Amino acid sequence: MMRRIAFIAWLVPATALAQDATELAKQTQNPVADLASVPLQFNFNSGGDLEDGTQLVFNFQPVIPLKVTHSVNVIWRTIVPYVSQPLPGGGHASGIGDVQTQLFFTPAKAGGIVWGLGPILQFPSATNDALRTGEWASGPTAVIVKTAGPFVLGGLVNQLWHFAGVDDDPKVNQFLVQPFINYNFKGGWSIATAPIITANWSADSGEEWTVPLGLGVSKVTAIGRQPVSLSMQYYHNIERPTGSPANTLRLVWSFLFPTPQPAKPAAPATHE
Secondary structure (H helix, E strand, O other), rough: HHHHHHHHHHHHHHHHOOOOHHHHHHHHHHOOOEEEEEEHHHHHHHHHHOOOOOOEEEOOOEEEEEOOOEEEEEEEEEEEEEEEEEOOOEEEEEEEOEEEEEEEEEOOOOOOOOEEEEEEEOOOOOOOOHHHEEEEEEEEEEEEEEEEEOOEEEEEEEEEEEEEEEOOOOOOOOEEEEEEEEEOOOHHHEOOOOOOOOEEOOOOOOOOOOEEEEEEEEEEEEEEEEEEOOOOEEEEEOOOOOOOOEEEEEEEEEEEEEOOOOOOOOOOOOOO
């Protein structure tokens, strides 16, 4: 696997700049595309019951496509969060949160509709007591994507259940769905909405759902010869539990490592 990543990275300068920026942007919007990437996501959460405080959630979330057979790929996605959480008495609790990893089994040859199915696993890796659940959790995850002209449409869904770790209540019982609508312009520009809607089934009645609404803009470009995707999004929670923030400003910097495309054969020489 490491040899594959190194091989992709070595070939990027010679191949990625030849790809159309808009087509590369569409790949970044497909969670199960054959595209290795390293997104760095900064979430600044504020307002609501955080009042004047700001919560920072930084997610390091590499995506690695692996070929299992000629007909099946596996997309390995991992989310390693670093959280800086404001405390009621002042100050912040900071540290690594619980790590999640997802595997999507998806057809190697995509049709009009692309799908992926697999497991999701959450590890009790938090380094600060204020952020720790102490629980192992797992469940199913799925994604479906449709590309139609300039649009990339679809959704991602998963469910986590506690299966080991601390026995204290409430236990992890978390649902997530992320619908997404992307509209692509020329030159790698796009606008999108991709709200992360969650439900904590262990919460009290009326406190389960977090429902954001918002919009963002992104651009695929190159820094030197390294392809990158830059995006900025804003969301407001129209439904949220007590104590949670009302607003999210999300900034994402993604390093892209496209799969090298085979060279086209040269046209035969003609003689007059």
